[in-house]
Amino acid sequence: MSRITDAVQRITALAPTPEMLPLLTRLLRDPTSDLEEIATVARHDMDLAASLLKRCNSATRRGAEPVESVDEAILRLGLQSVLEIVMTLLSQRLYALPPEAQTHLRGLWDHALLTGILARDIVQNTELSRPMAFTAGLLHDIGKVFLIKAGPTEYVQTLQRAQRHHRACADQEEEDFGTHHGTVGGEMLSRWKLPASIVTGVWFHHHTDLVGEQSALARAIEMADALTYVAGYGLADYYSRFPNALRNLEEFHFKPIDVTELLANGLREAEQVRQLLGSGN
Numbered sequence: 241m242s243r244i245t246d247a248v249q250r251i252t253a254l255a256p257t258p259e260m261l262p263l264l265t266r267l268l269r270d271p272t273s274d275l276e277e278i279a280t281v282a283r284h285d286m287d288l289a290a291s292l293l294k295r296c297n298s299a300t301r302r303g304a305e306p307v308e309s310v311d312e313a314i315l316r317l318g319l320q321s322v323l324e325i326v327m328t329l330l331s332q333r334l335y336a337l338p339p340e341a342q343t344h345l346r347g348l349w350d351h352a353l354l355t356g357i358l359a360r361d362i363v364q365n366t367e368l369s370r371p372m373a374f375t376a377g378l379l380h381d382i383g384k385v386f387l388i389k390a391g392p393t394e395y396v397q398t399l400q401r402a403q404r405h406h407r408a409c410a411d412q413e414e415e416d417f418g419t420h421h422g423t424v425g426g427e428m429l430s431r432w433k434l435p436a437s438i439v440t441g442v443w444f445h446h447h448t449d450l451v452g453e454q455s456a457l458a459r460a461i462e463m464a465d466a467l468t469y470v471a472g473y474g475l476a477d478y479y480s481r482f483p484n485a486l487r488n489l490e491e492f493h494f495k496p497i498d499v500t501e502l503l504a505n506g507l508r509e510a511e512q513v514r515q516l517l518g519s520g521n
């Protein structure tokens with residue numbers, strides 16, 4: 241299985257920085273970012289422009305007159321909403337899978353989307369940045385994409401073993417390949433120069449006991465990840481791998497009864513986003 245590890249290292253070393261990522265990174269690091277820069281990028285990205293206009297003209301946001309320009313849509317939506325749209329569109333592109341992976345990883349982006357939404361809402365009463373949490377949640381499983389591209393047949397077998405034995409996917413990956421998708425994803429995001437808190441959150445979301453004082457975002461992702469599996473977005477019978485779920489609920493000041501509303505709101509928003517982007521799932 242060392243071939244897979246070698247292949248992952250080659251892929252992550254050669255993978256170019258995705259389009260829009262420099263813009264995304266600036267938005268995350270500077271809440272006062274110039275909206276004109278965003279508008280300039282959007283004018284040259286038809287999918288982004290269409291998403292901004294559709295979100296702005298949705299039933300819940302429509303004003304007296306429909307918005308017809310990217311510039312007006314950005315001003316009406318505000319920076320945080322624009323940031324989420326940029327990140328969501330970028331993540332949809334990053335999670336594109338080869339045909340051989342569709343059977344076993346179908347819905348991976350849907351899982352990541354709901355995890356991002358829930359992570360953002362979980363940290364709302366903390367000092368953690370909601371945009372950082374949303375972005376880290378969206379990208380928490382990006383390492384799986386690199387693993388499946390490095391060895392489609394071997395990785396599918398790993399997923400099958402994890403499901404058959406009710407094991408954590410990360411644990412099975414570690415046994416089979418000597419690494420797991422959190423490590424692979426964290427290393428890739430570090431190469432792409434995303435903020436350190438996002439890199440740490442993704443890198444350690446399966447090992448939140450290892451990151452000490454920096455573990456709050458990783459624990460938020462862990463909790464969001466668990467709830468996403470509970471909602472049916474992920475491998476069946478996978479929730480048993482989350483022994484820290486109750487501890488995380490307490491840390492983020494959630495009572496068990498609050499989780500029902502959190503999930504309901506998250507599922508509703510995820511469906512709206514899928515419709516906005518025209519997702520097939």
